[in-house]
Ligand code: SF4
């Protein structure tokens with residue numbers, strides 16, 4: 070389990086967190102590798118943020134950014150829509 074909290078109301082669906090997460094896992098940018106999944110409903114614009122605790126297919130399980138000084142999804146989200154351990158106040 071991670072200590073991440075998501076605040077989807079803030080999310081701008083920029084997908085930076087997904088890219089940062091894939092970089093943590095594999096050293097490449099690839100949204101399908103990410104433990105974070107951003108889903109935007111086009112008609113309503115509503116955004117959902119999922120943190121996957123289990124991997125499936127290419128998708129990697131969240132390991133709370135083991136080995137990183139802080140979770141990369143928290144560091145790189147420009148609007149603090151993902152918060153938790155190491156988060157900005
Ligand atoms: S804490 Fe790390 S591994 Fe977990 S979702 Fe965020 S970037 Fe991905």
Ligand code: SF4
Nearest residue numbers: 080081083084086146
């Ligand atoms: S980086 Fe932040 S604003 Fe961008 S998609 Fe991820 S949670 Fe949303």
